[in-house]
Amino acid sequence: MSAFRAAPAGVFELQRSSSFRAPAPSKYQNEEVQGEARREARREGSDYGDEEEDEEEEVDESVREDMTKLEDTFPGISERFRLINRIGEGTFSTVYKAEDVLYDHYQNEWDVFARAQQQEARPSPPAKKRRMDGPSAGGRPKVPRYVALKKIYVTSSPIRIQNELELLHDLRGCKSVCPLITAFRYQDQVVAVLPYFPHSDFRIQYRTFMVADMRHYLRSLMTALQSVHEHDILHRDIKPTNFLYNPDLKEGVLVDFGLAENQGAEYTSQCLCAHQTYVRRSRILSSYYSKNPPSLGLSNGYPKNDSRPSRRANRAGTRGFRAPEVLFKCTSQTTKIDMWSVGVILLTLLGRRFPFFNSADDIDAMIEMSSIFGTRRMKTAAAMHGQIFETNIPTIGEKGYSWEKLVKWSSCVEDLTESEQQATRLLAGLMELDPSKRLSAEEALQHEFFVNPIHHDVEWGGNPESGDSGEEEDAGDDEADEVAML
């Protein structure tokens, strides 16, 4: 789905090997190296076929084939863009990195990062130097401009495409929201042109981030969401892959509005949660369930061959990041669903586990959530949306666990630092089951975590990459604790 999926396949290999030595390798640099090389290679044309062969190895055959196809079937595209590699693929689109050949012909007001990048005195990696010294280095001084081309699948309806582009257009100028450069269509093919934003890989981030890094990350993400939510837009797919964060700039951009919608656009009927508390209470008390409570406290079965209509609600999103009300099929979802997802990201960062929720499907997601929150809170949460939550799964307790405990367990530390505790308090405000009590982006940005940060960062000791023996012992202890507690 997302534009700008993490690393292109080729880079990925590079990263994998390098990332474990250097904690936060700038992927950006890697990209640069490649881009540079490829540009050179291309300039050389077919004469340097062999050389090119080497470089192009990193682009997969099928990807290259696809790119060629796009260039061939979309008249005029190859004059404007030189497709370099695929950088992402989703349900409705594929995203390619491409060189913006005619960059200089246009007013590029969208390119707010260009300045930042130019200002930033990037030390060029040795590899780059070497390349630059190569036979073709003497050429033009002009740096290639990159963009991301989002090819929307032809099976997407014009309405869906229009929705995404329109929302992006509405959000232009919003800080940390990926701007739309332009888009064009040929018959059923639509390609959106977006900035190419160099970013690091979340799979590195979540292992290496200090709390201060999390703060920058979240501030940028919440700033984006604040604007989005101000426009009454639900992003619906907040997750690390849709927030391209650049640790050097300490900024990120929110991408992929393919699932986004205007708040209220999907409301079919008002969910119980949209009513006043007293209305809700009386509705619950007069419900069928309240009048016919199961004799043993738990339903003893469910209807076979159920012919009743299904409850319908927009559940678009990514597993593991769906807010509880989405799982409960709330028909009055708000922008708060995005805030839950931000909470999941923060939990991932604090707990040092990615993904934190596996959630093969919504039911698994619900069980995972319940084993943290406990049945009592889940029942209340379900009732808000007119649902009865029942379970007798033995590992789901009644009371659940506190966030602090959970963060401690999952990050395998004995105690949280003060700043971690502060972050955990923010986490509790974000992963709040009741959407009306959950922090909004605006509120979250006023949280002590941002306005009054405690700077007591201790580098996270439990580096999973490093230790063999000592760490194993730690983890062993931890396991014992967990078993005892669960």
Next chain:
Amino acid sequence: MSTRRPLANVPNATNSPHRTGLLPAKRARSTQIEIPYGQPPPKKQVMDVAEQETRSPSRSRSTLQQSTESRLFARRSNNANPSAFEKKLVAARDRERQPVVKGTKGERPSADTLDNIRQWQRHYRKAFPQFVFYFDSIPEDVRQKFSRQVVALGAREEKFFSRLVTHVVTSRPIPAEAVTSPTEESTATPEASGDAHVQTVNPSLLDKSAGRRDQGNMDVLQRARQMGMKIWALEKLQRMITTINDNELAGQHDAVSRSKAAGGHASHGKGDNDLSRVLRQEMLNGPSDRDPLASMEMLVFKGPFIYIHDMNEKTKPVMVREYSRVAKRQDGSWPQFRSAPLGKCPFIDEPPSRKEYDRHRMRQAQKEKKATRQNVEEPQPQPVPTNETPVETKTSTEVSKPQTSIEEHFRPSTQVEIPAKPSFEESHERKSSESFIPPHFPRTGPFYTGREPAASGVQPSNVTSAIRSQMISSTAAAPGAKAGLSKEIHGLKRKVLEKGTGGIITGSMAAPQRPGNGSSLNPTRAQSTESNKSAVPEKTGQEEDGNQSEGAGNKRRRDERRDNQQKKPEQRRRDPKPGYCENCRDKFDDFEEHTLTRKHRRFAQNTSNWAELDALLFEIQRPLKDEYQF
């Protein structure tokens, strides 16, 4: 009809107060019907009955009253276990369901049973008009439904509890029964003493309790029993009514004889019965939305479950899943918060990977080597490799190879490894024992693709799971890589990546080849001036000849493609990408194929479909610099 649960399976509580006392006696009297199944009543019960009947006047009155009803009926007042007769009903029906009735031997008893059933039905149809029902602790809507049903059978309902009532229907457990459990004796005794104390009922008390049923010091049920009324569980009434109304059974005999004559099977004509029953049920129950649950057959939970359902039961449950019962909860196949190795998803239960295992063995072997060198004979205590030491840059295969050789090298020492090995396999077993009742994606599934979860949940309802399962995103961003998922995943993911980043998936997801349609559309939503050198692929022939876009660099590409052409198309044909086209509102098996269909192409070329989008696209055109504008 086939959806109806066999009567014998209704797990109906033993809640008739008559059960302990009267049942055995009655049963004895109705033996002529029960011969094949009848069991001799336990002696003690018979004794109790005798005792009670002599001791308690109300008892004897109830017996008297019962004699106005059929013996059959009395026997049926046993709610506890399905009576022999009920079993017979079931048996008869089951037999009837079996399409082919072989031989005449089997049919005889069935015909007999059917006779009995019909007799039973006739009897109750006759008896019902004399019944007066009182509903106790039955929700209003349910009460109305059943009231309608008993009235339809000629009985009537008393709104208030009084002497006129002959049958009390309740949803509560019957009090005496609740006391019952350990021995039959213990129930009999309090009953008897209760009877002795309260012999008549003060009408004023009755009136009061009618107002607030459960609050009086004397419960309605208790009183009803003393007054010799029948107390039925709601389920029992339901069962009775269904059986009485069961035309299939009533008409069965004819059907059987007819089919016997025809040599065919008895099941034809069931369709009519179905329809008429549905209609009748609709008549009796009212439109089914009023109390959807009451008319629906329930699947009973047997293992741990999660069940999230509408509080008004207007819609299907949002979630329901049942898991098989396990002795130890950590063996449960539902997601559990586990002590996964650092960095990994705590909800993925993962056995130590092969690599870890190997590594462990290696370490062990080395230890062993040291040990033997030191001539220490004791085997080392064996730490169970619960903790994978995560993430190496190498993949499992690479690592394990050298290790295997080491392992072999130390083969003699593997003996000591034995404790470790079971733990490895054990955890595997745990996985394999997963058996879900509803169809279920195994939790491990999505991750073994080594890809990141894609957004989902937007598909129209008719999208199949096959399509859903295609929704994998970002080839590069495999969480397995750095998330330190299992090494198996590593391996798999590597395969995926190496075999062509989504060679299968993206390959087939490419932009469709256009057939040569002289495109009437101006491609210059896209700006530029220096347009079509090549642009539209106008050739219809092989695609690689059709385009010669970019001059120099293109040659190479073409060559490559020619290479690809030889293998890729086959692969593609083997693995078409299914999906759903929002524009044609069609599911398709093959993306490429679909985009070439007439229907789709017509949609694509019809400008009116795109007018609105085009208006937006016009708005978001990329502004040219002044010097390039002309």
